[in-house]
Amino acid sequence: MSDPARDLPTEARRRPAHAQVAREMGIAIVTGRYPPGSNLPGEHEIAARRGIARSVVREALRMLGAKGLLESKPRAGTRVRDRAEWNLLDPDLLAWMFEGEPPADFVRSLFQLRLIVEPAAAELAAVTRTPAQLAAMDEALDQMALHGLATPEGQAADQRFHHLVLHATQNELLVSLAVTIGSAVRWTTIYKYRNSRHPRDPMPEHRLLYDAIAAQDPAAARAATVTLITEAEAATAAIVAQMAEGAG
Amino acid sequence: MSDPARDLPTEARRRPAHAQVAREMGIAIVTGRYPPGSNLPGEHEIAARRGIARSVVREALRMLGAKGLLESKPRAGTRVRDRAEWNLLDPDLLAWMFEGEPPADFVRSLFQLRLIVEPAAAELAAVTRTPAQLAAMDEALDQMALHGLATPEGQAADQRFHHLVLHATQNELLVSLAVTIGSAVRWTTIYKYRNSRHPRDPMPEHRLLYDAIAAQDPAAARAATVTLITEAEAATAAIVAQMAEGAG
DNA sequence: TTGCCTAATAAGTAGGACAATTGAAGGCAG
DNA sequence: CTGCCTTCAATTGTCCTACTTATTAGGCAA
Numbered sequence: 001m002s003d004p005a006r007d008l009p010t011e012a013r014r015r016p017a018h019a020q021v022a023r024e025m026g027i028a029i030v031t032g033r034y035p036p037g038s039n040l041p042g043e044h045e046i047a048a049r050r051g052i053a054r055s056v057v058r059e060a061l062r063m064l065g066a067k068g069l070l071e072s073k074p075r076a077g078t079r080v081r082d083r084a085e086w087n088l089l090d091p092d093l094l095a096w097m098f099e100g101e102p103p104a105d106f107v108r109s110l111f112q113l114r115l116i117v118e119p120a121a122a123e124l125a126a127v128t129r130t131p132a133q134l135a136a137m138d139e140a141l142d143q144m145a146l147h148g149l150a151t152p153e154g155q156a157a158d159q160r161f162h163h164l165v166l167h168a169t170q171n172e173l174l175v176s177l178a179v180t181i182g183s184a185v186r187w188t189t190i191y192k193y194r195n196s197r198h199p200r201d202p203m204p205e206h207r208l209l210y211d212a213i214a215a216q217d218p219a220a221a222r223a224a225t226v227t228l229i230t231e232a233e234a235a236t237a238a239i240v241a242q243m244a245e246g247a248g
Numbered sequence: 249m250s251d252p253a254r255d256l257p258t259e260a261r262r263r264p265a266h267a268q269v270a271r272e273m274g275i276a277i278v279t280g281r282y283p284p285g286s287n288l289p290g291e292h293e294i295a296a297r298r299g300i301a302r303s304v305v306r307e308a309l310r311m312l313g314a315k316g317l318l319e320s321k322p323r324a325g326t327r328v329r330d331r332a333e334w335n336l337l338d339p340d341l342l343a344w345m346f347e348g349e350p351p352a353d354f355v356r357s358l359f360q361l362r363l364i365v366e367p368a369a370a371e372l373a374a375v376t377r378t379p380a381q382l383a384a385m386d387e388a389l390d391q392m393a394l395h396g397l398a399t400p401e402g403q404a405a406d407q408r409f410h411h412l413v414l415h416a417t418q419n420e421l422l423v424s425l426a427v428t429i430g431s432a433v434r435w436t437t438i439y440k441y442r443n444s445r446h447p448r449d450p451m452p453e454h455r456l457l458y459d460a461i462a463a464q465d466p467a468a469a470r471a472a473t474v475t476l477i478t479e480a481e482a483a484t485a486a487i488v489a490q491m492a493e494g495a496g
Numbered sequence: 497t498t499g500c501c502t503a504a505t506a507a508g509t510a511g512g513a514c515a516a517t518t519g520a521a522g523g524c525a526g
Numbered sequence: 527c528t529g530c531c532t533t534c535a536a537t538t539g540t541c542c543t544a545c546t547t548a549t550t551a552g553g554c555a556a
Contacts, residue, residue, distance in 0.1 A: 055540070073506090112422075120368075121364070173337070177337065322516065
Protein backbone atom coordinates (compact mmCIF):
# COMPACT_ATOMS: atom_id res chain seq x y z
CA MET A 1 0.00 0.00 0.00
CA SER A 2 2.39 2.64 1.20
CA ASP A 3 5.02 2.12 -1.45
CA PRO A 4 6.22 5.54 -2.51
CA ALA A 5 7.50 6.11 -6.02
CA ARG A 6 6.18 2.83 -7.32
CA ASP A 7 4.02 4.13 -10.12
CA LEU A 8 6.48 6.76 -11.22
CA PRO A 9 7.92 5.54 -14.51
CA THR A 10 10.46 8.33 -14.48
CA GLU A 11 12.22 7.06 -11.38
CA ALA A 12 14.36 3.97 -11.62
CA ARG A 13 13.99 1.40 -8.89
CA ARG A 14 17.36 0.06 -7.81
CA ARG A 15 19.14 -0.43 -11.07
CA PRO A 16 22.86 -1.23 -11.10
CA ALA A 17 25.01 1.86 -10.81
CA HIS A 18 26.63 1.40 -14.21
CA ALA A 19 23.23 1.27 -15.91
CA GLN A 20 22.16 4.37 -14.05
CA VAL A 21 25.31 6.25 -15.03
CA ALA A 22 25.03 5.09 -18.63
CA ARG A 23 21.45 6.31 -18.76
CA GLU A 24 22.24 9.72 -17.31
CA MET A 25 25.28 10.28 -19.50
CA GLY A 26 23.42 8.93 -22.52
CA ILE A 27 20.62 11.44 -21.96
CA ALA A 28 23.17 14.20 -21.52
CA ILE A 29 24.71 13.29 -24.85
CA VAL A 30 21.59 12.83 -26.98
CA THR A 31 20.03 16.00 -25.60
CA GLY A 32 23.07 17.96 -26.71
CA ARG A 33 24.78 18.73 -23.43
CA TYR A 34 27.89 17.01 -24.76
CA PRO A 35 27.81 17.87 -28.47
CA PRO A 36 29.35 15.58 -31.10
CA GLY A 37 33.08 16.10 -31.45
CA SER A 38 33.49 17.28 -27.87
CA ASN A 39 35.38 15.38 -25.22
CA LEU A 40 33.88 13.98 -22.07
CA PRO A 41 35.60 14.59 -18.75
CA GLY A 42 38.29 12.04 -17.95
CA GLU A 43 37.28 8.79 -16.32
CA HIS A 44 38.93 9.72 -13.06
CA GLU A 45 37.13 13.03 -12.98
CA ILE A 46 33.72 11.53 -13.71
CA ALA A 47 34.26 8.94 -11.01
CA ALA A 48 35.43 11.51 -8.50
CA ARG A 49 32.62 13.93 -9.32
CA ARG A 50 29.93 11.28 -8.80
CA GLY A 51 31.70 9.55 -5.93
CA ILE A 52 31.86 6.19 -7.64
CA ALA A 53 34.61 3.83 -8.74
CA ARG A 54 36.30 4.27 -12.09
CA SER A 55 35.33 0.73 -13.10
CA VAL A 56 31.66 1.71 -12.92
CA VAL A 57 32.33 4.72 -15.10
CA ARG A 58 34.21 2.60 -17.59
CA GLU A 59 31.41 0.05 -17.82
CA ALA A 60 28.96 2.85 -18.48
CA LEU A 61 31.22 4.29 -21.17
CA ARG A 62 31.53 0.86 -22.80
CA MET A 63 27.73 0.62 -22.94
CA LEU A 64 27.44 3.99 -24.61
CA GLY A 65 30.28 3.06 -26.95
CA ALA A 66 28.39 -0.08 -27.95
CA LYS A 67 25.52 2.15 -29.05
CA GLY A 68 27.84 4.17 -31.25
CA LEU A 69 27.80 7.28 -29.07
CA LEU A 70 31.41 7.33 -27.93
CA GLU A 71 34.93 6.64 -29.06
CA SER A 72 37.81 6.27 -26.61
CA LYS A 73 41.51 6.52 -27.34
CA PRO A 74 44.47 6.65 -24.97
CA ARG A 75 45.75 10.11 -24.33
CA ALA A 76 43.02 11.66 -26.48
CA GLY A 77 40.19 10.95 -24.05
CA THR A 78 36.61 9.93 -24.81
CA ARG A 79 34.98 11.79 -27.67
CA VAL A 80 31.31 12.03 -28.61
CA ARG A 81 31.01 10.57 -32.09
CA ASP A 82 29.22 12.24 -34.94
CA ARG A 83 25.47 12.01 -34.80
CA ALA A 84 25.37 10.09 -38.08
CA GLU A 85 27.27 7.26 -36.40
CA TRP A 86 24.86 6.91 -33.51
CA ASN A 87 22.75 3.81 -33.58
CA LEU A 88 19.45 5.66 -33.52
CA LEU A 89 17.47 2.44 -33.90
CA ASP A 90 18.59 1.42 -30.42
CA PRO A 91 15.56 1.34 -28.11
CA ASP A 92 17.45 2.99 -25.25
CA LEU A 93 18.67 5.79 -27.46
CA LEU A 94 15.15 6.38 -28.72
CA ALA A 95 13.81 6.57 -25.19
CA TRP A 96 16.60 8.91 -24.10
CA MET A 97 15.79 11.22 -26.98
CA PHE A 98 12.40 11.87 -25.47
CA GLU A 99 13.77 12.65 -22.04
CA GLY A 100 14.57 16.15 -23.11
CA GLU A 101 12.07 18.24 -25.01
CA PRO A 102 11.00 16.33 -28.09
CA PRO A 103 12.85 17.54 -31.21
CA ALA A 104 10.18 18.25 -33.82
CA ASP A 105 12.36 17.09 -36.68
CA PHE A 106 12.95 13.80 -34.98
CA VAL A 107 9.25 13.17 -34.44
CA ARG A 108 8.69 13.88 -38.11
CA SER A 109 11.37 11.36 -39.05
CA LEU A 110 9.80 8.81 -36.76
CA PHE A 111 6.36 9.06 -38.31
CA GLN A 112 7.88 9.03 -41.76
CA LEU A 113 9.62 5.78 -40.90
CA ARG A 114 6.40 4.35 -39.54
CA LEU A 115 4.63 5.32 -42.77
CA ILE A 116 7.26 3.43 -44.73
CA VAL A 117 7.59 0.31 -42.63
CA GLU A 118 4.24 -0.44 -41.08
CA PRO A 119 1.98 -0.31 -44.16
CA ALA A 120 4.38 -2.62 -45.97
CA ALA A 121 4.48 -4.88 -42.94
CA ALA A 122 0.69 -4.94 -42.82
CA GLU A 123 0.64 -6.02 -46.46
CA LEU A 124 3.00 -8.86 -45.64
CA ALA A 125 1.17 -9.82 -42.49
CA ALA A 126 -2.12 -10.04 -44.33
CA VAL A 127 -0.61 -12.83 -46.39
CA THR A 128 1.59 -14.64 -43.92
CA ARG A 129 -0.42 -14.42 -40.69
CA THR A 130 -1.40 -17.67 -39.00
CA PRO A 131 -4.85 -18.32 -37.51
CA ALA A 132 -3.32 -18.27 -34.04
CA GLN A 133 -1.81 -14.84 -34.63
CA LEU A 134 -5.12 -13.62 -35.98
CA ALA A 135 -6.84 -14.78 -32.82
CA ALA A 136 -4.23 -13.00 -30.69
CA MET A 137 -4.81 -9.79 -32.64
CA ASP A 138 -8.55 -10.12 -32.11
CA GLU A 139 -8.06 -10.50 -28.41
CA ALA A 140 -5.72 -7.53 -28.23
CA LEU A 141 -8.33 -5.37 -29.95
CA ASP A 142 -10.99 -6.58 -27.53
CA GLN A 143 -8.80 -5.57 -24.61
CA MET A 144 -8.15 -2.25 -26.27
CA ALA A 145 -11.86 -1.56 -26.76
CA LEU A 146 -12.61 -2.72 -23.23
CA HIS A 147 -10.15 -0.50 -21.40
CA GLY A 148 -9.88 2.42 -23.78
CA LEU A 149 -6.71 4.04 -25.00
CA ALA A 150 -6.59 6.41 -22.04
CA THR A 151 -5.69 3.58 -19.68
CA PRO A 152 -2.34 1.82 -19.38
CA GLU A 153 -4.04 -1.52 -20.10
CA GLY A 154 -5.58 -0.17 -23.28
CA GLN A 155 -2.27 1.31 -24.42
CA ALA A 156 -0.54 -1.99 -23.72
CA ALA A 157 -3.15 -3.78 -25.81
CA ASP A 158 -2.57 -1.26 -28.60
CA GLN A 159 1.16 -1.91 -28.48
CA ARG A 160 0.53 -5.63 -28.44
CA PHE A 161 -1.70 -5.44 -31.48
CA HIS A 162 0.83 -3.54 -33.54
CA HIS A 163 3.61 -5.81 -32.37
CA LEU A 164 1.56 -8.83 -33.40
CA VAL A 165 1.09 -7.41 -36.86
CA LEU A 166 4.83 -6.94 -37.28
CA HIS A 167 5.54 -10.35 -35.78
CA ALA A 168 3.16 -11.99 -38.24
CA THR A 169 5.44 -10.96 -41.09
CA GLN A 170 7.84 -13.73 -40.08
CA ASN A 171 10.65 -11.23 -40.50
CA GLU A 172 12.77 -10.85 -37.38
CA LEU A 173 14.36 -7.64 -38.60
CA LEU A 174 10.93 -6.10 -38.87
CA VAL A 175 10.13 -7.33 -35.38
CA SER A 176 13.27 -5.68 -34.10
CA LEU A 177 12.21 -2.45 -35.75
CA ALA A 178 8.82 -2.86 -34.12
CA VAL A 179 10.36 -2.89 -30.67
CA THR A 180 12.29 0.26 -31.44
CA ILE A 181 9.42 2.14 -33.00
CA GLY A 182 7.02 0.92 -30.36
CA SER A 183 9.08 2.31 -27.54
CA ALA A 184 9.06 5.70 -29.20
CA VAL A 185 5.40 5.58 -30.13
CA ARG A 186 4.55 4.91 -26.51
CA TRP A 187 5.80 8.38 -25.74
CA THR A 188 3.58 10.06 -28.34
CA THR A 189 0.58 8.16 -27.05
CA ILE A 190 1.24 9.23 -23.49
CA TYR A 191 1.52 12.85 -24.50
CA LYS A 192 -1.53 12.65 -26.72
CA TYR A 193 -3.78 11.49 -23.94
CA ARG A 194 -2.18 13.67 -21.33
CA ASN A 195 -2.71 16.93 -23.18
CA SER A 196 -6.02 16.40 -24.95
CA ARG A 197 -8.95 14.28 -24.05
CA HIS A 198 -10.06 11.62 -26.49
CA PRO A 199 -9.13 13.41 -29.70
CA ARG A 200 -10.66 10.62 -31.73
CA ASP A 201 -11.68 7.03 -31.36
CA PRO A 202 -9.11 4.92 -33.21
CA MET A 203 -11.00 1.66 -32.77
CA PRO A 204 -12.81 1.68 -36.15
CA GLU A 205 -9.51 1.98 -38.02
CA HIS A 206 -7.93 -0.74 -35.96
CA ARG A 207 -10.85 -3.02 -36.71
CA LEU A 208 -10.56 -2.15 -40.38
CA LEU A 209 -6.92 -3.24 -40.33
CA TYR A 210 -7.82 -6.41 -38.49
CA ASP A 211 -10.55 -7.26 -40.99
CA ALA A 212 -8.17 -6.74 -43.89
CA ILE A 213 -5.60 -9.06 -42.31
CA ALA A 214 -8.31 -11.60 -41.54
CA ALA A 215 -9.49 -11.46 -45.14
CA GLN A 216 -5.88 -11.67 -46.35
CA ASP A 217 -6.36 -8.48 -48.34
CA PRO A 218 -2.93 -6.78 -48.60
CA ALA A 219 -4.17 -3.60 -50.28
CA ALA A 220 -6.82 -3.00 -47.66
CA ALA A 221 -4.35 -3.73 -44.89
CA ARG A 222 -1.97 -1.13 -46.30
CA ALA A 223 -4.70 1.47 -46.65
CA ALA A 224 -5.94 0.92 -43.11
CA THR A 225 -2.42 1.22 -41.69
CA VAL A 226 -1.73 4.42 -43.61
CA THR A 227 -4.92 5.90 -42.22
CA LEU A 228 -4.01 4.88 -38.70
CA ILE A 229 -0.56 6.41 -38.78
CA THR A 230 -1.63 9.54 -40.59
CA GLU A 231 -4.24 10.27 -37.96
CA ALA A 232 -1.81 9.58 -35.17
CA GLU A 233 0.64 11.97 -36.76
CA ALA A 234 -1.96 14.68 -37.16
CA ALA A 235 -2.97 14.34 -33.54
CA THR A 236 0.63 14.43 -32.36
CA ALA A 237 1.43 17.43 -34.54
CA ALA A 238 -1.51 19.28 -33.00
CA ILE A 239 -0.21 18.52 -29.52
CA VAL A 240 3.31 19.62 -30.37
CA ALA A 241 2.00 22.85 -31.84
CA GLN A 242 -0.11 23.37 -28.73
CA MET A 243 2.90 22.83 -26.52
CA ALA A 244 4.98 25.23 -28.58
CA GLU A 245 2.18 27.77 -28.18
CA GLY A 246 2.12 27.29 -24.46
CA ALA A 247 5.88 27.59 -24.29
CA GLY A 248 6.07 30.64 -26.51
CA MET B 249 59.47 -3.59 -42.12
CA SER B 250 58.78 -6.81 -40.31
CA ASP B 251 55.16 -6.16 -39.43
CA PRO B 252 53.26 -9.39 -39.89
CA ALA B 253 49.51 -9.50 -40.43
CA ARG B 254 49.26 -5.87 -41.34
CA ASP B 255 47.32 -6.14 -44.57
CA LEU B 256 44.97 -8.85 -43.41
CA PRO B 257 41.51 -7.27 -43.16
CA THR B 258 40.09 -10.32 -41.43
CA GLU B 259 42.44 -9.99 -38.49
CA ALA B 260 41.99 -7.17 -36.06
CA ARG B 261 44.99 -4.95 -35.68
CA ARG B 262 45.52 -4.20 -32.02
CA ARG B 263 42.04 -3.51 -30.87
CA PRO B 264 41.45 -3.08 -27.14
CA ALA B 265 41.07 -6.39 -25.35
CA HIS B 266 37.52 -5.66 -24.21
CA ALA B 267 36.40 -5.02 -27.78
CA GLN B 268 38.08 -8.21 -28.93
CA VAL B 269 36.42 -10.26 -26.21
CA ALA B 270 33.04 -8.65 -26.89
CA ARG B 271 33.36 -9.47 -30.56
CA GLU B 272 34.29 -13.10 -29.97
CA MET B 273 31.59 -13.69 -27.38
CA GLY B 274 29.07 -11.81 -29.50
CA ILE B 275 29.81 -14.06 -32.45
CA ALA B 276 29.54 -17.11 -30.22
CA ILE B 277 26.11 -15.97 -29.10
CA VAL B 278 24.57 -14.95 -32.42
CA THR B 279 25.86 -18.08 -34.13
CA GLY B 280 24.07 -20.17 -31.55
CA ARG B 281 26.93 -21.51 -29.47
CA TYR B 282 25.30 -19.97 -26.41
CA PRO B 283 21.58 -20.36 -27.16
CA PRO B 284 18.98 -17.94 -25.76
CA GLY B 285 17.99 -18.81 -22.22
CA SER B 286 21.30 -20.43 -21.40
CA ASN B 287 23.80 -19.07 -18.93
CA LEU B 288 27.28 -17.92 -19.76
CA PRO B 289 30.21 -19.09 -17.65
CA GLY B 290 30.81 -16.94 -14.60
CA GLU B 291 32.91 -13.82 -14.96
CA HIS B 292 35.74 -15.28 -12.94
CA GLU B 293 35.81 -18.39 -15.08
CA ILE B 294 35.80 -16.48 -18.36
CA ALA B 295 38.64 -14.31 -17.11
CA ALA B 296 40.66 -17.27 -15.88
CA ARG B 297 40.06 -19.27 -19.06
CA ARG B 298 41.28 -16.46 -21.29
CA GLY B 299 43.99 -15.29 -18.96
CA ILE B 300 42.63 -11.75 -18.66
CA ALA B 301 41.37 -9.57 -15.85
CA ARG B 302 37.74 -9.74 -14.80
CA SER B 303 37.32 -6.02 -15.44
CA VAL B 304 37.95 -6.64 -19.12
CA VAL B 305 35.37 -9.42 -19.14
CA ARG B 306 32.84 -7.23 -17.42
CA GLU B 307 33.33 -4.40 -19.91
CA ALA B 308 32.78 -6.85 -22.74
CA LEU B 309 29.62 -8.17 -21.10
CA ARG B 310 28.32 -4.61 -20.65
CA MET B 311 28.83 -3.99 -24.35
CA LEU B 312 26.88 -7.10 -25.29
CA GLY B 313 24.23 -6.19 -22.74
CA ALA B 314 23.85 -2.77 -24.35
CA LYS B 315 23.01 -4.53 -27.60
CA GLY B 316 20.28 -6.52 -25.88
CA LEU B 317 22.09 -9.85 -25.98
CA LEU B 318 22.60 -10.38 -22.26
CA GLU B 319 21.00 -9.91 -18.90
CA SER B 320 22.98 -10.15 -15.67
CA LYS B 321 21.69 -10.64 -12.17
CA PRO B 322 23.54 -11.44 -8.94
CA ARG B 323 23.52 -15.08 -8.04
CA ALA B 324 21.63 -15.98 -11.24
CA GLY B 325 24.58 -15.31 -13.53
CA THR B 326 24.54 -13.84 -17.02
CA ARG B 327 21.81 -15.17 -19.27
CA VAL B 328 21.46 -14.93 -23.03
CA ARG B 329 18.25 -13.04 -23.68
CA ASP B 330 15.57 -14.18 -26.05
CA ARG B 331 16.35 -13.56 -29.68
CA ALA B 332 13.34 -11.26 -30.02
CA GLU B 333 14.98 -8.86 -27.58
CA TRP B 334 18.24 -8.61 -29.46
CA ASN B 335 18.83 -5.33 -31.19
CA LEU B 336 19.25 -6.84 -34.63
CA LEU B 337 19.52 -3.40 -36.24
CA ASP B 338 22.85 -2.92 -34.52
CA PRO B 339 25.65 -2.81 -37.12
CA ASP B 340 27.98 -4.97 -35.05
CA LEU B 341 25.32 -7.60 -34.52
CA LEU B 342 24.59 -7.66 -38.23
CA ALA B 343 28.25 -8.16 -39.03
CA TRP B 344 28.63 -10.88 -36.41
CA MET B 345 25.68 -12.74 -37.90
CA PHE B 346 27.65 -13.21 -41.09
CA GLU B 347 30.73 -14.54 -39.33
CA GLY B 348 29.16 -17.96 -39.13
CA GLU B 349 27.49 -19.54 -42.10
CA PRO B 350 24.83 -17.17 -43.42
CA PRO B 351 21.38 -18.17 -42.19
CA ALA B 352 19.15 -18.30 -45.27
CA ASP B 353 16.11 -17.02 -43.41
CA PHE B 354 18.04 -14.04 -42.16
CA VAL B 355 19.23 -13.11 -45.65
CA ARG B 356 15.63 -13.31 -46.83
CA SER B 357 14.54 -10.98 -44.04
CA LEU B 358 17.31 -8.59 -44.94
CA PHE B 359 16.29 -8.29 -48.58
CA GLN B 360 12.66 -8.00 -47.58
CA LEU B 361 13.56 -5.08 -45.36
CA ARG B 362 15.54 -3.50 -48.16
CA LEU B 363 12.56 -3.90 -50.48
CA ILE B 364 10.42 -2.08 -47.97
CA VAL B 365 12.73 0.73 -46.98
CA GLU B 366 14.86 1.62 -49.96
CA PRO B 367 12.18 2.08 -52.63
CA ALA B 368 10.25 4.32 -50.27
CA ALA B 369 13.43 6.20 -49.46
CA ALA B 370 14.15 6.64 -53.17
CA GLU B 371 10.70 8.12 -53.61
CA LEU B 372 11.41 10.59 -50.84
CA ALA B 373 14.89 11.37 -52.06
CA ALA B 374 13.62 12.13 -55.54
CA VAL B 375 11.62 14.96 -54.03
CA THR B 376 13.89 16.25 -51.28
CA ARG B 377 17.35 15.87 -52.81
CA THR B 378 19.48 18.98 -53.14
CA PRO B 379 21.58 19.80 -56.22
CA ALA B 380 24.73 19.19 -54.20
CA GLN B 381 23.57 15.73 -53.22
CA LEU B 382 22.66 15.02 -56.82
CA ALA B 383 26.16 15.96 -57.90
CA ALA B 384 27.66 13.70 -55.25
CA MET B 385 25.53 10.80 -56.49
CA ASP B 386 26.68 11.43 -60.02
CA GLU B 387 30.29 11.35 -58.95
CA ALA B 388 29.80 8.14 -56.99
CA LEU B 389 28.30 6.48 -60.04
CA ASP B 390 31.22 7.66 -62.16
CA GLN B 391 33.63 6.11 -59.70
CA MET B 392 31.57 2.95 -59.70
CA ALA B 393 31.65 2.69 -63.48
CA LEU B 394 35.33 3.52 -63.56
CA HIS B 395 36.52 0.89 -61.12
CA GLY B 396 33.85 -1.75 -61.57
CA LEU B 397 31.97 -3.54 -58.82
CA ALA B 398 34.62 -6.23 -58.54
CA THR B 399 37.09 -3.80 -56.97
CA PRO B 400 37.02 -2.42 -53.43
CA GLU B 401 36.91 1.10 -54.83
CA GLY B 402 33.89 0.29 -56.95
CA GLN B 403 32.11 -1.36 -54.07
CA ALA B 404 32.85 1.62 -51.86
CA ALA B 405 31.39 3.91 -54.52
CA ASP B 406 28.30 1.69 -54.67
CA GLN B 407 27.87 1.92 -50.91
CA ARG B 408 28.40 5.65 -51.09
CA PHE B 409 25.75 6.06 -53.76
CA HIS B 410 23.12 4.14 -51.80
CA HIS B 411 24.05 5.98 -48.64
CA LEU B 412 23.68 9.29 -50.43
CA VAL B 413 20.20 8.34 -51.57
CA LEU B 414 19.14 7.54 -48.03
CA HIS B 415 20.85 10.65 -46.73
CA ALA B 416 18.97 12.81 -49.22
CA THR B 417 15.69 11.89 -47.54
CA GLN B 418 16.62 14.27 -44.70
CA ASN B 419 15.51 11.56 -42.30
CA GLU B 420 18.20 10.60 -39.83
CA LEU B 421 16.41 7.42 -38.81
CA LEU B 422 16.53 6.27 -42.40
CA VAL B 423 20.21 7.15 -42.53
CA SER B 424 20.81 5.06 -39.44
CA LEU B 425 19.02 2.18 -41.11
CA ALA B 426 21.20 2.71 -44.14
CA VAL B 427 24.36 2.18 -42.13
CA THR B 428 22.99 -1.02 -40.70
CA ILE B 429 21.70 -2.41 -43.95
CA GLY B 430 24.80 -1.28 -45.79
CA SER B 431 27.12 -3.18 -43.53
CA ALA B 432 25.16 -6.35 -44.19
CA VAL B 433 24.83 -5.74 -47.90
CA ARG B 434 28.58 -5.38 -48.11
CA TRP B 435 28.80 -9.03 -47.19
CA THR B 436 26.45 -10.17 -49.91
CA THR B 437 28.36 -8.13 -52.46
CA ILE B 438 31.66 -9.64 -51.43
CA TYR B 439 30.31 -13.14 -51.75
CA LYS B 440 28.62 -12.37 -55.02
CA TYR B 441 31.82 -11.32 -56.69
CA ARG B 442 33.94 -13.92 -55.00
CA ASN B 443 31.91 -16.89 -56.19
CA SER B 444 30.77 -15.83 -59.62
CA ARG B 445 32.35 -13.51 -62.09
CA HIS B 446 30.37 -10.51 -63.21
CA PRO B 447 26.90 -12.04 -63.01
CA ARG B 448 25.40 -8.90 -64.47
CA ASP B 449 26.25 -5.29 -65.02
CA PRO B 450 24.23 -3.23 -62.52
CA MET B 451 25.26 0.12 -63.91
CA PRO B 452 22.25 0.68 -66.21
CA GLU B 453 19.84 0.23 -63.29
CA HIS B 454 21.88 2.55 -61.11
CA ARG B 455 21.84 5.18 -63.82
CA LEU B 456 18.09 4.71 -64.18
CA LEU B 457 17.67 5.42 -60.48
CA TYR B 458 19.92 8.44 -60.71
CA ASP B 459 18.00 9.82 -63.66
CA ALA B 460 14.72 9.41 -61.80
CA ILE B 461 16.08 11.26 -58.77
CA ALA B 462 17.52 13.95 -61.01
CA ALA B 463 14.14 14.36 -62.73
CA GLN B 464 12.40 14.35 -59.34
CA ASP B 465 10.21 11.49 -60.49
CA PRO B 466 9.22 9.48 -57.38
CA ALA B 467 7.47 6.66 -59.20
CA ALA B 468 10.41 6.03 -61.49
CA ALA B 469 12.81 6.18 -58.57
CA ARG B 470 10.79 3.55 -56.74
CA ALA B 471 10.63 1.29 -59.77
CA ALA B 472 14.35 1.53 -60.41
CA THR B 473 15.16 0.72 -56.79
CA VAL B 474 12.86 -2.27 -56.76
CA THR B 475 14.58 -3.58 -59.87
CA LEU B 476 18.01 -3.07 -58.32
CA ILE B 477 17.22 -4.92 -55.14
CA THR B 478 15.30 -7.69 -56.83
CA GLU B 479 18.22 -8.46 -59.07
CA ALA B 480 20.67 -8.33 -56.20
CA GLU B 481 18.46 -10.75 -54.30
CA ALA B 482 18.23 -13.12 -57.25
CA ALA B 483 21.98 -13.10 -57.66
CA THR B 484 22.55 -13.69 -53.96
CA ALA B 485 19.99 -16.49 -53.87
CA ALA B 486 21.81 -18.18 -56.72
CA ILE B 487 25.09 -17.97 -54.84
CA VAL B 488 23.58 -19.31 -51.65
CA ALA B 489 22.03 -22.22 -53.55
CA GLN B 490 25.38 -22.85 -55.20
CA MET B 491 27.12 -22.88 -51.83
CA ALA B 492 24.53 -25.26 -50.41
CA GLU B 493 25.13 -27.51 -53.40
CA GLY B 494 28.85 -27.50 -52.85
CA ALA B 495 28.38 -28.21 -49.15
CA GLY B 496 25.93 -31.09 -49.69
C1' DT C 497 61.88 25.38 -40.67
C1' DT C 498 61.84 20.55 -40.26
C1' DG C 499 62.33 16.33 -38.21
C1' DC C 500 63.19 13.44 -34.30
C1' DC C 501 62.97 12.44 -29.59
C1' DT C 502 61.44 12.84 -25.01
C1' DA C 503 57.95 13.25 -21.60
C1' DA C 504 53.40 13.87 -19.94
C1' DT C 505 48.75 12.19 -20.05
C1' DA C 506 44.66 9.49 -20.30
C1' DA C 507 42.86 5.22 -21.41
C1' DG C 508 43.79 0.17 -20.89
C1' DT C 509 44.84 -3.84 -18.00
C1' DA C 510 45.58 -6.35 -13.88
C1' DG C 511 44.39 -8.30 -9.48
C1' DG C 512 42.48 -8.49 -5.08
C1' DA C 513 39.02 -7.53 -1.67
C1' DC C 514 34.53 -6.82 0.02
C1' DA C 515 29.39 -5.78 -0.43
C1' DA C 516 24.82 -6.69 -2.17
C1' DT C 517 21.61 -9.55 -4.06
C1' DT C 518 19.04 -13.50 -4.71
C1' DG C 519 18.08 -18.33 -5.84
C1' DA C 520 18.11 -22.56 -3.48
C1' DA C 521 18.74 -25.72 0.13
C1' DG C 522 17.23 -26.90 4.46
C1' DG C 523 14.61 -26.30 8.69
C1' DC C 524 10.40 -25.33 11.01
C1' DA C 525 5.54 -25.15 11.78
C1' DG C 526 1.04 -26.58 10.43
C1' DC D 527 3.49 -34.56 3.95
C1' DT D 528 3.08 -29.73 2.59
C1' DG D 529 4.08 -25.06 2.57
C1' DC D 530 6.24 -21.11 4.47
C1' DC D 531 10.35 -19.17 6.30
C1' DT D 532 15.18 -18.72 7.41
C1' DT D 533 19.76 -19.30 6.30
C1' DC D 534 23.44 -20.01 3.22
C1' DA D 535 26.31 -19.62 -0.55
C1' DA D 536 27.25 -18.39 -5.25
C1' DT D 537 27.51 -14.73 -8.50
C1' DT D 538 27.35 -10.24 -9.93
C1' DG D 539 28.27 -5.47 -8.27
C1' DT D 540 31.46 -2.11 -6.49
C1' DC D 541 35.74 -0.29 -4.91
C1' DC D 542 40.67 0.41 -4.80
C1' DT D 543 45.41 0.71 -6.29
C1' DA D 544 49.06 -0.09 -9.06
C1' DC D 545 51.03 -0.60 -13.35
C1' DT D 546 51.19 -0.62 -18.70
C1' DT D 547 50.53 1.11 -23.12
C1' DA D 548 49.47 4.20 -26.70
C1' DT D 549 49.35 8.85 -28.26
C1' DT D 550 50.39 13.44 -28.76
C1' DA D 551 52.36 17.82 -27.47
C1' DG D 552 56.38 20.22 -27.13
C1' DG D 553 61.20 20.70 -26.74
C1' DC D 554 65.56 20.00 -28.98
C1' DA D 555 68.76 19.49 -32.56
C1' DA D 556 70.02 19.60 -37.42
